[in-house]
Amino acid sequence: MPEKKRVAVVGASGYTGEELLRVLLRHPNIALESVTSRQQAGQSVARLLGPSVPPTALLFENLDPAEVAERAEVFFLALPHGVAAEYAVPLLQAGKIVFDLSADFRLKDAAVYLEYYKQEHPAPELLARSVYGLPELYRDALKQAQLVACPGCYPTSTILGLAPALKHGLLQLNSIVVNSLSGISGAGKKADTLYSFCERDENLTPYSVPSHRHIPEIEQELSRLAGQPVVISFTPHLVPLSRGMLTTTVASLLRPVPAAEIQNIYESHYQGERFVSVLPPDQLPETKRVLRTNNCEVAVRCDARTGRLLMFSAQDNLGKGAATQAVQAFNARFGFSESTGIA
Numbered sequence: 001m002p003e004k005k006r007v008a009v010v011g012a013s014g015y016t017g018e019e020l021l022r023v024l025l026r027h028p029n030i031a032l033e034s035v036t037s038r039q040q041a042g043q044s045v046a047r048l049l050g051p052s053v054p055p056t057a058l059l060f061e062n063l064d065p066a067e068v069a070e071r072a073e074v075f076f077l078a079l080p081h082g083v084a085a086e087y088a089v090p091l092l093q094a095g096k097i098v099f100d101l102s103a104d105f106r107l108k109d110a111a112v113y114l115e116y117y118k119q120e121h122p123a124p125e126l127l128a129r130s131v132y133g134l135p136e137l138y139r140d141a142l143k144q145a146q147l148v149a150c151p152g153c154y155p156t157s158t159i160l161g162l163a164p165a166l167k168h169g170l171l172q173l174n175s176i177v178v179n180s181l182s183g184i185s186g187a188g189k190k191a192d193t194l195y196s197f198c199e200r201d202e203n204l205t206p207y208s209v210p211s212h213r214h215i216p217e218i219e220q221e222l223s224r225l226a227g228q229p230v231v232i233s234f235t236p237h238l239v240p241l242s243r244g245m246l247t248t249t250v251a252s253l254l255r256p257v258p259a260a261e262i263q264n265i266y267e268s269h270y271q272g273e274r275f276v277s278v279l280p281p282d283q284l285p286e287t288k289r290v291l292r293t294n295n296c297e298v299a300v301r302c303d304a305r306t307g308r309l310l311m312f313s314a315q316d317n318l319g320k321g322a323a324t325q326a327v328q329a330f331n332a333r334f335g336f337s338e339s340t341g342i343a
Contacts, residue, residue: 005334008034008072010079010087013048013060015185015243016101017078019323021045024076025053027327027341029334034071038062065090076326077101085122088147092126097333098147099326103213105130105149112216132221133329134159135338136273142332150329153321154180154214154236157247159221160276160296161313164269165251166225170262170309175252176232178218183241183287186317206237243318244287249311259302262309266300274339275320275328285314292316294324294342 012021012035024032035045040060046053048060065087068075075091077084077100084102091098107113110124121127131145132138134156142148151159158178165171184200193199215234222230263281270276275294279285285297293316301310315321324342331338 004029004031005074005330006031006033006072007074007076008032008036008068009076010036010063010068011083012045012078013037013040014078014188015318016188016322018049019318020076020078020101020326022049022053023324023327023341025049025056029336029340032056032058034058034061034063034068036061036063036068069094069096073097074330075099076330081117082119082122085126088126089123092147097145099133099150099330100130100148101150101322101326103152103217105147106132106151106155106217107220109216116211116213116216133326134221135325135328135332136160136270136276137163137221137225139332142329143335145333148326148329148333150322150326152214152217153182153186153245153315153317154212154234154247155218155221156321156325157245157296157313157315158218158232158234158249159225160315161247161249161298161311162222162251163225164266165262165300165309165311166222166230167269168265169226170253170257170265172252172254173226173228173230175308176222176230176249177251178232178234178247178249179237180234180245180247181237181239182245182317183243184238185243186245186321187238200238200240202240204237204239206235209235212236241287243316244291245315245317245321246285246287247313250308251311253302253307253309256304256307257302259304262300262302266298270298274343285312287314287316290315290320292319294320294328294339296320 037060041062045058081103084104110121113121130147130149133148133150279299296315299312
C-alpha cells in the first residue's frame with residue numbers, strides 16, 4: 001500500500017465540506033489529521049456525519065493558518081471566497097499542497113475577480129501558479145501542482161458538455177446559450193429565507209441574471225478550449241432538489257454536420273474517461289443516475305432544422321461539481337487511480 005498522505009480540511013461544516021469529509025474518511029491513501037470549523041468547534045465529526053463514515057475520534061477545531069499548517073501536508077480549503085486565500089498564502093509559504101474549493105484561484109485575471117466578486121483579489125501573485133482542478137482538461141498539469149483551484153459546479157457541468165464541440169471547431173462562438181438547473185445545496189448552507197423549504201418547494205426560479213459569478217470562469221476555460229475568446233449567455237436556476245445539476249447548452253453549428261459524426265466526436269473525446277459518460281443517441285442525462293457519485297452524463301443532439309447543436313450534462317453538484325472532483329484531482333496529483341476513494 002502506498003504511504004498515506006496526511007490531510008486536513010479547513011472550513012468543513014458546509015454542504016461541500018461535509019461531503020468532502022465523507023469521501024476523505026473512506027479514502028485508503030489518506031490519513032485525515034485535522035478538521036476545522038469556527039461554528040462547529042469542539043463538536044464531534046462522527047456525530048455530524050453519522051454512520052455514513054468509518055468511526056473517527058476527530059473533533060472540529062478553530063485553528064488559525066499557522067496552527068493548522070502544523071497538522072498535515074495536504075490541505076483542502078472549503079471556505080468562502082476571500083477567506084480561502086488567507087489560509088492558502090501561509091500554507092503555500094510553508095511548502096504545503098493546497099486544494100482550494102472556493103473561487104479565489106480559479107480566475108487568472110485579478111481585474112475580472114474584482115469585477116465579479118466585488119473585492120480586490122487577496123493574493124494576485126498566486127493566480128499564475130494555480131492549476132484548474134478539472135482532471136479531464138488539466139491531468140498532466142495537476143501532477144506537479146502546489147495550488148489546485150477546484151472548479152465550480154456550473155463551470156464543470158458546462159465545460160464538460162461543450163468541450164468536444166469546441167475542440168473540433170463545430171460552433172459559432174458568439175451563439176452559445178447555457179441554461180443550468182441546480183439543487184438548493186449549490187447555494188451553500190445559509191440561514192436565508194430565500195433558500196427555506198417553503199420558498200423553494202414546488203418552485204423554480206432563475207437568479208443572478210445576467211452576471212452570475214461563474215460566467216468568467218466558464219468563459220476562461222471555454223476560450224482555452226476554442227483557442228480564441230468565447231462569450232456566453234448563462235442563466236442559472238434553482239430547482240426543488242437537495243442536490244443535482246442539469247445543464248442544457250445550445251449553439252449554432254458553423255456548418256452542417258451529420259448527427260452520427262458529432263456523436264462519434266463526443267465518444268472519442270471522452271474515451272477512457274472514468275467519470276464522463278457519453279450517452280447513446282436514444283438516451284438523455286438524468287440527475288438521479290449521477291446522485292452521490294463523481295459521474296457526469298453527457299449527451300448531444302443535432303437539430304438539423306435550426307442548424308443548432310444541443311448539449312446536455314448531468315452531475316451531482318456536491319460530487320463532480322465539488323467534493324468528489326477535488327478528490328479526483330488529489331488522486332491525479334499524487335499518482336493514485338483517479339477513482340480511489342470515490343468509486
